[in-house]
Amino acid sequence: MATVVDVHAPPATYRVPGWWSWLTTVDHKRIGILYGTTAFIFFLIGGLEALLIRIQLFVPNNTFLSAQAYNEMFTMHGTTMIFLVVMPMSAAFFNFMVPLLIGARDVAFPRLNAFSYWTFLSGGVLLHLSFLSGGAPEVGWFGYAPLTSPQYTPGHSTDFWMLSLQVLGVASLAAAFNFLVTIINLRAPGMTMMRMPVFAWMTLVTSFLMVLAFPAITVGLILVMFDRYMHANFFNVAQGGDPILWQHLFWVFGHPEVYILILPAMGIVSEVLPTFSRKPLFGYPVVVFSGIAIGVMSFGVWAHHMFSTGMGPVADAVFAINTMLIAVPTGVKIFNWIATMWGGSLNLKTAMLFAIGFIAMFIIGGLSGVMHSSPPADLQQTDTYFIVAHFHYVLFGGAIMGLTAGAYYWFPKITGRFLSEKLGKWHFWLTLIAFNLTFFPMHFTGLLGMPRRTYTYGDYLNLTLLNQLSTIGALLLGLSVLLFAWNILWSLKYGEPAGDNPWDGATLEWAIPSPPPPYNFAVVPTVHSSLPLWDQKYGMPEHAQSHRLGDELLGTSPASELGLPEAGPAVAQRRRLEIHMPRPSIFPPLTGFGLGLMAAGLIYSPIISVVGLLWLFMGIYGWCYEPAAGEPAVVEL
Amino acid sequence: MSDVTVLTPPAGGGVAAEHGHGGGDHETATGLNSRKMLMWAFLGSDCIFFGSLIATYLVYRGKSIVGPYPHEVYDIPYTSVSSFVLLMSSLTMVLTLAALRRGDLIRFRIWIVATALLGLVFLGGQAYEFTSFYNEGLWFQTNLFGSSFFTLTGFHGTHVFIGVIWLLSLFISSINGKLNHADSLTVEIAGLYWHFVDVVWIVIFTLVYLLEVT
Numbered sequence A: 001m002a003t004v005v006d007v008h009a010p011p012a013t014y015r016v017p018g019w020w021s022w023l024t025t026v027d028h029k030r031i032g033i034l035y036g037t038t039a040f041i042f043f044l045i046g047g048l049e050a051l052l053i054r055i056q057l058f059v060p061n062n063t064f065l066s067a068q069a070y071n072e073m074f075t076m077h078g079t080t081m082i083f084l085v086v087m088p089m090s091a092a093f094f095n096f097m098v099p100l101l102i103g104a105r106d107v108a109f110p111r112l113n114a115f116s117y118w119t120f121l122s123g124g125v126l127l128h129l130s131f132l133s134g135g136a137p138e139v140g141w142f143g144y145a146p147l148t149s150p151q152y153t154p155g156h157s158t159d160f161w162m163l164s165l166q167v168l169g170v171a172s173l174a175a176a177f178n179f180l181v182t183i184i185n186l187r188a189p190g191m192t193m194m195r196m197p198v199f200a201w202m203t204l205v206t207s208f209l210m211v212l213a214f215p216a217i218t219v220g221l222i223l224v225m226f227d228r229y230m231h232a233n234f235f236n237v238a239q240g241g242d243p244i245l246w247q248h249l250f251w252v253f254g255h256p257e258v259y260i261l262i263l264p265a266m267g268i269v270s271e272v273l274p275t276f277s278r279k280p281l282f283g284y285p286v287v288v289f290s291g292i293a294i295g296v297m298s299f300g301v302w303a304h305h306m307f308s309t310g311m312g313p314v315a316d317a318v319f320a321i322n323t324m325l326i327a328v329p330t331g332v333k334i335f336n337w338i339a340t341m342w343g344g345s346l347n348l349k350t351a352m353l354f355a356i357g358f359i360a361m362f363i364i365g366g367l368s369g370v371m372h373s374s375p376p377a378d379l380q381q382t383d384t385y386f387i388v389a390h391f392h393y394v395l396f397g398g399a400i401m402g403l404t405a406g407a408y409y410w411f412p413k414i415t416g417r418f419l420s421e422k423l424g425k426w427h428f429w430l431t432l433i434a435f436n437l438t439f440f441p442m443h444f445t446g447l448l449g450m451p452r453r454t455y456t457y458g459d460y461l462n463l464t465l466l467n468q469l470s471t472i473g474a475l476l477l478g479l480s481v482l483l484f485a486w487n488i489l490w491s492l493k494y495g496e497p498a499g500d501n502p503w504d505g506a507t508l509e510w511a512i513p514s515p516p517p518p519y520n521f522a523v524v525p526t527v528h529s530s531l532p533l534w535d536q537k538y539g540m541p542e543h544a545q546s547h548r549l550g551d552e553l554l555g556t557s558p559a560s561e562l563g564l565p566e567a568g569p570a571v572a573q574r575r576r577l578e579i580h581m582p583r584p585s586i587f588p589p590l591t592g593f594g595l596g597l598m599a600a601g602l603i604y605s606p607i608i609s610v611v612g613l614l615w616l617f618m619g620i621y622g623w624c625y626e627p628a629a630g631e632p633a634v635v636e637l
Numbered sequence B: 001m002s003d004v005t006v007l008t009p010p011a012g013g014g015v016a017a018e019h020g021h022g023g024g025d026h027e028t029a030t031g032l033n034s035r036k037m038l039m040w041a042f043l044g045s046d047c048i049f050f051g052s053l054i055a056t057y058l059v060y061r062g063k064s065i066v067g068p069y070p071h072e073v074y075d076i077p078y079t080s081v082s083s084f085v086l087l088m089s090s091l092t093m094v095l096t097l098a099a100l101r102r103g104d105l106i107r108f109r110i111w112i113v114a115t116a117l118l119g120l121v122f123l124g125g126q127a128y129e130f131t132s133f134y135n136e137g138l139w140f141q142t143n144l145f146g147s148s149f150f151t152l153t154g155f156h157g158t159h160v161f162i163g164v165i166w167l168l169s170l171f172i173s174s175i176n177g178k179l180n181h182a183d184s185l186t187v188e189i190a191g192l193y194w195h196f197v198d199v200v201w202i203v204i205f206t207l208v209y210l211l212e213v214t
Helices: A018-023 A028-056 A067-101 A110-132 A157-185 A198-230 A243-277 A284-300 A313-341 A350-371 A375-381 A385-415 A421-447 A464-494 A532-538 A542-553 A587-601 A606-624 B034-059 B076-102 B105-135 B144-175 B181-213
Strands: A006-008 A576-582 A629-636
Touching: A028 A067, A028 A110, A028 A385, A028 A464, A067 A110, A067 A157, A067 A198, A067 A243, A067 A385, A110 A157, A110 A587, A157 A198, A157 A587, A157 B034, A198 A243, A198 A284, A198 B034, A198 B144, A243 A284, A243 A313, A243 A350, A243 A385, A243 B034, A284 A313, A313 A350, A350 A385, A350 A421, A375 A421, A385 A421, A385 A464, A421 A464, A587 A606, B034 B144, B034 B181, B076 B105, B076 B181, B105 B144, B105 B181, B144 B181
Parallel strands: none
Antiparallel strands: A576 A629
């Protein structure tokens, strides 16, 4: 912001120091930081599990891990990376950035937002308690029935997996409801839907996917739970139960979930590329609509995970065609990103390098994905390392690289300091090389017939060299993650101060100080185009005219004037504002922990469940009768 | 009273929604109330939840290897009566909201307690039905029908039970003077949930019970 904002007499609520203020915070920015930090710690744990897997596979007939320990490792690696890393890292950016991008002071339901985080944390901790209580889950992240039935996994390991996923599901659903309402309802004046930054759009699509996909796995897990706890017959073949039902319920959630993981990264890349190409995003409406198309179509492709179950030619054909079709909007996006860079004046900062890396790696992962959309090809590739290569290109090369681009792009806004570019360049090149060294050979190990989820292989199969390349790559990839962690820690202390708009970005978050004040915008901006800051600085060029045309086509009002309220050298008259921010609350963490205790009690002791239930009710009642608004922050402009 | 409000506002927007009062909302970008939108989103999600449970029931319909089978235990006239009771609770819910909007707190309290009581009667009916099924030898672990029937109708009953607690909490709030005609939105949202649970029962009653008559 152009003017200096001094806050007089900050309200008591912001003076609460230390851990208590983090426990009770309802500030979307602090919750975003909590999400990001927690997810990064889980990232290190999940990465360590991956390294143990790779060490086991370094030589044939290795005995470094037992078969059971190996099963535990790949189950925990997959579950952790999907539910405790990529989703919450995306949530970290939803939390910190979305209100800033749409010109809001917070999310629609700040306490529900805090509840989402603490519930997520409860679920993550519960999953990892399994290591201390007789062994981690060993049924794979997809937990295929009847492997999850009591006779095949008699201990508590499957209970940990199933119950923590239920708790995590509640957290995801609460967050999805919140961001859905926030994005639809809390946009600043003039911020029409077709002026929203693409990241906000992709958050909205992701929220819809979560709202509609999670109940399916919730029901699936309930059936497993009743089978295990109450001897129901859902997956009991002896009583006529059908294990394939689990696969349908799981994948009708599981495939939208894949897009829940990748759409946020696509949104981030759509913010990073224009900023560092010095060009508006090419074909903004097309990028938005193809994101929506991906979201809608993602519910019609789930059974391509099930070709090998023998669904018959009609189902196979329908799901194969749908799967091929969903590549179209995805390809459209890739062309739009490339066209954004085309003819731009590229500024190859680390964020931009990761965004370009995202495009390249995602193309490889996307192409191998289209390969197994064809059932005959899939029958050759399914359950081999080819699939492992494919989805790591999409989820690491895609999602993680996109999220890392976001971290380098928005770190200055979040902390007020740059991440080191020097370390960043090392980080990028090491990641790119190590990633490809790890996963590119897996295409060949897979096509040569090496099955997934098998703890060792014979030395007569000629797979040793390819596996050794992958293991060396994985160790280097681990090193690159440590380099990133070091960069964050170093830059938090010694990073170069960034200022409000270090990259000369076009969207609203760059209009306010870094790090932003608790209320974000002292004056809520009025928005006249999709690139408010560029229009303010450079005047409204031709691209904005075309956006106006787009607005007219969509029946929204065309822009009439330029700039933000804060525009200009100085605001002439000083104004005194009182800004009401939500009051910190202990009830969201109480409610979240209560839910976690309820779930844990189903493993340890019913007494804990009863305590958890009472705790939950106490939390909800306290929440309902607690006044939400706190004392106003007084701001003078 | 919103979470985040500009008291001397140059422009609206950026308004959080918890504890927003009144019906129409001029402070949101769409003019729709955020809490109401949240409830609609939740109900959308709950549709998929019940859809999955109903699909599970239908997939396993006629697949049980041992009895008792549905036509042996269902008492359609009995369940029709309890279904009618639940549907009538939707009528009293409408009257509850209408009374509050008129500012008629006395009738509001009468109708909201009536709604909760009708819900409780339905739950009592379900408890009786479950007991009689149990006495006829059908329980959770008996066969696929038992597993899928009790899971589906049990989760519906849980939804009704939560609704009853919600309505009674609103009733107590109004006794304590914490709820009056300015809070009609709070009651409207509870009503949305209540009507949804009723509509789900119509689907369940048709697909689970009436389908066995033909």
